[in-house]
Every structure is written in structure tokens, then in C-alpha cells.
Amino acid sequence: MQNLVTNSVQQAIQNPPGSPIYANNVTIWNHMSDALHQSLYRVLTLLIAVLPGILAFFVALVIFAVAGVVISWILRRSLTWAKFDLRIARKSGTDWTPSTSPTEIIARVSFWACVLLGLIIGVSAFDTSYATGTALPITLLPYFTHAVGAALLLVAGVLIARFLARSVLISAVNAQLQYARFLSLGVKWLVLVLTAAMVLDHLEVGGNVVELAFGILFGGIVLTLALAVGLGSRELVSRSLENHVKPSGERAPVPEEMASTVRSIRHF
Amino acid sequence: MATANQISDETAVAEHATADLVVFVTAMPAEKFKGVLDNLGAAFPAVNMIVATQNELPADAPRSLRIDLMPQSNAFWMLQPADFIRAAQCGLEHEAKAILILGPGADSLSTLALRSLADAVLTAPIDLVVPHYSLAPHTGLINSAILYPLTRAVFASSVRFPLPIDLGMTPRMAERLTATAQRISANNQGEAILWPVNEAIAAGFRIDEVDAGTRAVPQPSDAEINSVFALITGSLFADIEAKAALWQRPRRAPLTHRTAPEVAFSNGTADVARMVAAFRLATANLQDIWPLVLPPNSLLMLKRCSVLEPAEFRLPDNLWARIVYDFLIAYRLRTINRGHLLGALIPLYLAWVAGYINTVASGTPAERQIETVAAAFEADKPYLVARWRWPDRFNS
Numbered sequence: 001m002q003n004l005v006t007n008s009v010q011q012a013i014q015n016p017p018g019s020p021i022y023a024n025n026v027t028i029w030n031h032m033s034d035a036l037h038q039s040l041y042r043v044l045t046l047l048i049a050v051l052p053g054i055l056a057f058f059v060a061l062v063i064f065a066v067a068g069v070v071i072s073w074i075l076r077r078s079l080t081w082a083k084f085d086l087r088i089a090r091k092s093g094t095d096w097t098p099s100t101s102p103t104e105i106i107a108r109v110s111f112w113a114c115v116l117l118g119l120i121i122g123v124s125a126f127d128t129s130y131a132t133g134t135a136l137p138i139t140l141l142p143y144f145t146h147a148v149g150a151a152l153l154l155v156a157g158v159l160i161a162r163f164l165a166r167s168v169l170i171s172a173v174n175a176q177l178q179y180a181r182f183l184s185l186g187v188k189w190l191v192l193v194l195t196a197a198m199v200l201d202h203l204e205v206g207g208n209v210v211e212l213a214f215g216i217l218f219g220g221i222v223l224t225l226a227l228a229v230g231l232g233s234r235e236l237v238s239r240s241l242e243n244h245v246k247p248s249g250e251r252a253p254v255p256e257e258m259a260s261t262v263r264s265i266r267h268f
Numbered sequence: 269m270a271t272a273n274q275i276s277d278e279t280a281v282a283e284h285a286t287a288d289l290v291v292f293v294t295a296m297p298a299e300k301f302k303g304v305l306d307n308l309g310a311a312f313p314a315v316n317m318i319v320a321t322q323n324e325l326p327a328d329a330p331r332s333l334r335i336d337l338m339p340q341s342n343a344f345w346m347l348q349p350a351d352f353i354r355a356a357q358c359g360l361e362h363e364a365k366a367i368l369i370l371g372p373g374a375d376s377l378s379t380l381a382l383r384s385l386a387d388a389v390l391t392a393p394i395d396l397v398v399p400h401y402s403l404a405p406h407t408g409l410i411n412s413a414i415l416y417p418l419t420r421a422v423f424a425s426s427v428r429f430p431l432p433i434d435l436g437m438t439p440r441m442a443e444r445l446t447a448t449a450q451r452i453s454a455n456n457q458g459e460a461i462l463w464p465v466n467e468a469i470a471a472g473f474r475i476d477e478v479d480a481g482t483r484a485v486p487q488p489s490d491a492e493i494n495s496v497f498a499l500i501t502g503s504l505f506a507d508i509e510a511k512a513a514l515w516q517r518p519r520r521a522p523l524t525h526r527t528a529p530e531v532a533f534s535n536g537t538a539d540v541a542r543m544v545a546a547f548r549l550a551t552a553n554l555q556d557i558w559p560l561v562l563p564p565n566s567l568l569m570l571k572r573c574s575v576l577e578p579a580e581f582r583l584p585d586n587l588w589a590r591i592v593y594d595f596l597i598a599y600r601l602r603t604i605n606r607g608h609l610l611g612a613l614i615p616l617y618l619a620w621v622a623g624y625i626n627t628v629a630s631g632t633p634a635e636r637q638i639e640t641v642a643a644a645f646e647a648d649k650p651y652l653v654a655r656w657r658w659p660d661r662f663n664s
Binding site: 163166167169170171172173174176178180181265266267268 | 406407408409410411485487488493494496497500539542545546549550552553554556557604605607608611612614615621625
């Protein structure tokens with residue numbers, strides 16, 4: 001026992017605490033260096049394998065974007081020459097009212113269709129080169145496609161939210177509801193919350209937490225709106241119910257002033 | 269087309285019988301139709317006339333009238349494109365020299381008014397004759413606020429009621445209207461509106477206006493202003509947009525020679541407070557939408573108006589004209605959704621109505637006030653033309 005302690009002390013004296021521990025004449029630094037080299041080698045190999053795919057992606061995108069510009073220019077010129085807008089206006093009348101002219105819409109759609117095609121072809125090329133480096137445990141490509149879908153969802157959601165908010169605001173103002181702006185904001189945030197939940201779900205972020213949070217938020221907004229509308233328009237609702245429930249013979253007499261007013265103003 | 273099975277021999281009309289005058293009566297309740305037939309019998313005792321109608325013939329109809337019964341249809345509160353098509357078909361079939369169309373509630377038209385409408389087409393080189401009704405100042409307010417001033421300024425037309433419920437026309441005018449109506453009908457526009465006066469101006473036809481006295485104006489079944497306002501104003505805006513090449517040429521409206529008597533103003537001031545409140549609510553809430561359409565000057569003036577007491581409320585005529593023009597430009601440019609745009613105009617229209625009622629209640633004759641508004645529209649027409657051609661100038 002005493003010999004064992006003596007040997008240990010001697011070994012400690014020969015190897016101070018700051019110096020590495022030797023095992024089979026190879027230091028731990030050599031192991032770390034090897035590991036780093038191997039990792040660097042693997043990443044560089046992956047990059048070399050994926051680089052052509054990335055380049056192909058950008059080349060395809062640029063080529064198709066340029067083709068889109070050319071096609072949309074040709075379409076715009078030819079449709080203008082054919083007086084397409086005028087013909088559409090004659091045929092559709094006033095029912096269809098886009099914010100831009102039909103010619104412009106077709107030109108833009110053709111451009112973005114080309115860009116989308118380029119995107120698909122680029123992603124396909126990227127996918128082919130990516131397949132060679134699947135040894136790495138990353139899920140870049142599926143996540144990228146999900147991200148594109150989520151971005152589209154987000155844009156659509158924001159547009160719909162804005163449209164519905166304006167519709168509700170104008171209708172509420174014309175119905176002379178004092179809480180028109182509040183109602184409009186409520187509808188806008190309802191749609192935005194729904195959109196956010198859909199986007200996160202599409203990105204597979206959050207899992208059950210998102211569903212739970214969405215349920216709570218959505219329910220909360222709906223309850224708030226219901227309370228606000230219910231409390232704010234008690235008289236309106238009760239008047240409406242009275243009109244529906246009471247038979248015509250039992251209706252409350254209309255005040256003389258109101259009756260004369262109803263008789264007097266005619267917009268048409 | 270003619271079906272004479274249900275009627276007596278005296279009132280039946282042969283399919284190809286000719287007539288100087290064809291009167292087309294739109295669908296309406298039986299008792300009103302009876303009143304129209306009585307008036308027609310009294311107005312045209314010696315005229316070679318055929319009455320075409322979509323109504324069921326009453327049992328006690330005047331036996332002197334020749335009636336052309338057409339397939340029945342549902343009554344509507346204003347003339348529809350299909351009415352113009354049927355009237356023209358009937359007029360051309362019977363080789364009529366003049367065609368009268370009598371809209372819903374035409375039983376309230378006097379025999380004198382009926383004769384004036386027919387005589388204007390039969391005896392003078394006039395293609396389209398429209399009645400000038402003597403309505404109470406608080407009636408037909410959309411017409412007084414927008415339709416008349418805008419049509420007068422844009423198309424240089426002095427017609428007081430550019431969306432008539434009754435009218436008289438020549439066969440060539442009927443053909444023109446039929447072509448337009450068929451185009452509208454082919455596009456399945458259920459509640460589309462035809463603007464006969466604008467069509468006549470576009471075709472270069474002569475128009476005249478005759479005093480028609482008082483008339484019961486039919487009202488839409490849905491009393492809500494929102495839908496009616498958007499329907500009528502949107503239709504006029506669309507028609508102006510379609511005829512842009514025509515009205516940008518300089519024209520001058522012919523001098524008017526109206527003799528329609530003023531109708532007494534009944535108290536409508538109780539509604540002013542409600543309309544001003546609606547305007548104030550919109551001023552507070554539509555601050556995100558109005559600036560997309562209106563220039564800062566107009567917004568500032570509206571803000572000043574919004575603090576006025578209901579009893580003193582006025583919307584300056586030049587401001588109103590500028591507002592309507594700006595909304596027309598926004599309609600053309602599709603600055604925002606057209607439904608939203610017309611909805612955002614309603615509170616401003618109510619503000620105009622409130623100011624108009626106050627003005628008339630203070631003693632200003634209603635017709636004079638409406639003429640002043642129309643003059644403001646005419647004076648500001650260069651602004652409309654300039655912005656129509658160079659819309660971006662406003663933004664710079």
C-alpha cells in the first residue's frame with residue numbers, strides 16, 4: 001500500500017497538472033485535432049457536393065426570371081394592342097373589380113409563374129445534388145419547401161385580414177356602431193392569429209403548444225368581441241327581437257317625431 | 269309575342285297590327301295597373317295606340333284600349349334592361365312612331381304628363397324625352413346630390429332626372445337602348461342599370477324634358493340605403509368610366525327652362541342630428557380609408573365640418589363636388605375595392621343631405637340649392653378632367 005502511494009506521488013511529480021495525459025504515446029489534443037479535421041472534411045465534402053446544386057438553383061431562377069420578364073412584356077404589349085382591358089370591361093361590366101387592369105394582372109401572373117417554375121426546377125436540381133450528401137442529419141430541403149408554403153400562407157392571411165377589416169369597418173360605420181374600429185381590429189386579429197397558427201403548424205414549430213395557444217387566443221378574441229357587441233348593442237338587439245317577436249298589431253307606437261322623419265327623407 | 273287569348277275581342281290586338289304609339293307598362297300591382305289604363309284611355313282617346321304590358325289584364329279594363337299581353341314578370345322598383353328590350357321589340361313589331369315606357373307607380377302620372385311625353389316624340393324631332401317630376405325637396409336625394417349634378421357636369425346634360433322611371437323615345441333610340449341592354453343582360457348583371465340619357469348623348473340624339481308634375485316615386489324593397497346607394501352610384505361611375513372618351517371633349521350644358529313648381533318642404537330636421545352623428549362617427553373611424561381617396565385639403569375641411577353643431581351643419585358645395593370627383597377618380601383607378609369605396613362615400617353623402625336639409629329649412633328654395641350644387645360641379649370639372657388624365661399629379 002505504501003509502495004502504491006509512493007509511485008503515485010512520483011508520477012504526479014513527473015506529470016504536473018497542466019500537461020496532457022498520455023495514453024499509448026498519443027495526446028488528447030491529437031484526438032481533438034483528428035475529430036475536427038474529420039468534421040471539416042465532411043462539411044467541405046457536403047458543400048462541394050451541394051455547391052453545384054446551389055449554383056444550378058440560382059442559375060435556373062435567374063434564367064426563368066429573365067424569361068418571365070420577356071414573356072410578360074410581350075403579353076402586355078400584345079394585350080394592349082388587342083384592347084383586352086376594354087373587351088373584358090364590356091363583358092364583365094362592373095361585377096369584377098380588380099385593383100389593377102386585367103392586362104397588368106396577366107402580365108404579372110405570367111412573370112411570377114415563370115419565377116415559380118424556375119424555383120421548382122432550381123429546387124429539383126438542388127435536391128438531386130443534395131441526395132449525394134444525405135449522410136448529414138440535417139433536413140434543409142423539406143424545411144425550405146415548408147418555409148415557402150408558410151410564406152405564401154402568411155401573405156394570403158395578411159391580405160385577407162386587411163380586406164375583412166376594411167369591410168367590417170365600413171359596414172359598422174354605416175350601421176352607426178360606435179365600436180366600429182374595435183370590431184374591425186378584432187376581426188383583423190382573428191384572421192392574423194389564425195394565419196400565424198397555420199404558418200407555425202406548417203413549419204412544424206411548437207407542436208401542441210401552438211395549438212393550445214391558438215385555441216386560447218382565438219377563443220379569447222371571439223369571447224371579447226361577443227361581449228363587446230352584446231353589451232354595446234343591447235338596445236339594437238332588443239329592438240330587433242321585439243320587431244320579430246311581436247305581431248304587427250302589437251308593435252310599440254312609433255314616436256311622432258320619428259314617424260314624420262321616416263316619411264320625410266327619401267334617398268331615391 | 270302577343271297573346272290575346274285571355275282578353276275580350278275589343279281589347280285584343282293582332283300580332284302585326286300597326287300603331288303610332290306603343291306604351292309599355294312594366295309589372296306592377298293590379299290596382300295600379302288599372303289606374304294606368306284609365307289614365308291612358310283618358311290621355312289618348314284618338315291616338316292609334318297599343319298598350320304592351322306584363323301585367324294581368326283587369327276585368328274592368330277600358331274596352332277602347334288595344335292591349336298586347338306579354339309574359340308576366342316580377343315587379344321591380346325601377347326600370348330594368350329587360351324592360352327596354354321588351355318595349356323596343358314591341359314598338360318595332362307594331363311599327364310605332366313613338367314608344368312610351370311607364371315604370372312602377374305610373375298610375376300617379378297625370379294625363380297631361382302622359383300626353384306631353386308622347387307629343388314630344390310624335391310631333392318634334394326628339395329622340396328621347398324624359399319627365400321632369402315635381403318632387404318634394406326631401407325626395408330623390410341621391411339624384412339631387414350626385415346623379416343630376418354629376419351627369420350635368422360630365423355629360424353637359426340639363427336633364428334633372430337622369431335616371432327616369434318613365435320615358436318616351438323614337439324607334440332608333442329604342443334600338444340603341446336595346447343594344448346596350450342586351451349587352452348588359454348577356455353579362456348576367458342581375459341588377460344592372462341602364463342610363464338612357466347618357467346613351468342618347470353618346471349617340472348624338474336629341475333629348476328633351478317635359479314637366480310631368482308630381483309622381484309617386486317607387487322605393488326599393490330594401491329600405492337600407494347602403495345597397496341602393498352603392499348600386500346606383502356605382503352604376504353611374506361605371507357608365508362615366510365607359511364613356512370617358514366622350515365627355516372629356518369640351519361641351520356646354522344647354523340652358524334650362526324649367527317651370528316645375530316648388531313643392532313645400534315638410535320638416536325633416538329631426539334626421540339631421542342622426543346624419544351628422546353618422547358623419548362624425550365616420551370622421552373618427554375612416555381615417556385610414558378616406559386619405560387614400562381624398563386630398564389633404566378636403567380632409568381638413570371635413571374635419572372642420574365635423575365639429576359643427578347639427579343645426580348649423582353645412583357641407584360646402586365646392587367641397588362636395590371635389591369629394592365626388594375624387595371618389596370617381598378612385599373608382600376608376602381602383603385605389604381600393606370598389607365596394608369599400610362606395611361604402612366610404614355614404615357618410616359623406618349623409619353629411620351633404622344634412623347640410624342640404626338645413627339650407628332648405630333656412631328658407632333657400634330647394635331647386636335653387638340643387639342648381640348651386642350642380643354649378644359647383646360644373647365649375648370644378650377641369651379638376652376631374654385633369655386628374656382623370658394625370659391621376660398621379662395629386663400624389664406629387
